[in-house]
Amino acid sequence: MLGLTLREEFKGKAMRGTVIELKDTTQVPAAEFLKITYPTVDLLSALEALAPENNRLLVLIGERGHGKSHLMSVLYHAATSPDAVIAWLQQWTQRLGRSDIADLKFRKNAWVISTKLTWVNPKFLWDFIFDHHPEGSYIRGKWDMQGDKKGYAPTFDLLLELFQKRPTVLILDEFQTWFDGLPDKKDGLPVEKLAFGFIQNLSELAGLYPELLALIVSVRNSSTDAYQQIHRINPKTIDFKGPSANVERRRLLLH
Numbered sequence: 001m002l003g004l005t006l007r008e009e010f011k012g013k014a015m016r017g018t019v020i021e022l023k024d025t026t027q028v029p030a031a032e033f034l035k036i037t038y039p040t041v042d043l044l045s046a047l048e049a050l051a052p053e054n055n056r057l058l059v060l061i062g063e064r065g066h067g068k069s070h071l072m073s074v075l076y077h078a079a080t081s082p083d084a085v086i087a088w089l090q091q092w093t094q095r096l097g098r099s100d101i102a103d104l105k106f107r108k109n110a111w112v113i114s115t116k117l118t119w120v121n122p123k124f125l126w127d128f129i130f131d132h133h134p135e136g137s138y139i140r141g142k143w144d145m146q147g148d149k150k151g152y153a154p155t156f157d158l159l160l161e162l163f164q165k166r167p168t169v170l171i172l173d174e175f176q177t178w179f180d181g182l183p184d185k186k187d188g189l190p191v192e193k194l195a196f197g198f199i200q201n202l203s204e205l206a207g208l209y210p211e212l213l214a215l216i217v218s219v220r221n222s223s224t225d226a227y228q229q230i231h232r233i234n235p236k237t238i239d240f241k242g243p244s245a246n247v248e249r250r251r252l253l254l255h
Contacts, residue, residue, distance in 0.1 A: 035073070107169060114172075171216045
């Protein structure tokens, strides 16, 4: 009676889960994933933040199940398959009465590093970045040549050189959970303190050189050290408990 059509993934004999995991959705073609995506106000705001000239890191705030990973997945596809996302936005232009969204610009040819940090659980975030960046081995070698690194994180200049060699979009899901689980010290190293300084360098780089680094992280709330550290750099925040959240979630569910 309502003219609703059940999506294909719900027509099988076994019901699939509806929780979106970043590591899974990055393996799905962009056009296919976008079929189950509704362009909420928060999502469109996040896509605007991915524009090449944006100089503020993006922080998504919300508890599990609020849609952070789905939104991050769209950002991943916007960075890796911008033409597919642009085509999808054009399809929604008339339905939403938003002619402006068809004009959104995305980075092209950026190297994308994305993960749910609680899955990889790196002790040092720079090791994860070096391992997954095409120039990471080179920069790690330069860092090794600087002598005794014990108690120090890679310098701002080394990170700048890394992203100058290949501009990057860095997407870190479950950032707060990972950071809050870091030990104060391990093997004689001040792990949490080192992470603090390294994250500050990343945040400053994203602000000063937006054409080289886009930084996107998710946190559960704004009351921990993890958020306070990145909040110092004046990030753009999307709070999934905002005033339009309930209306948008109903539209998303209907879609």
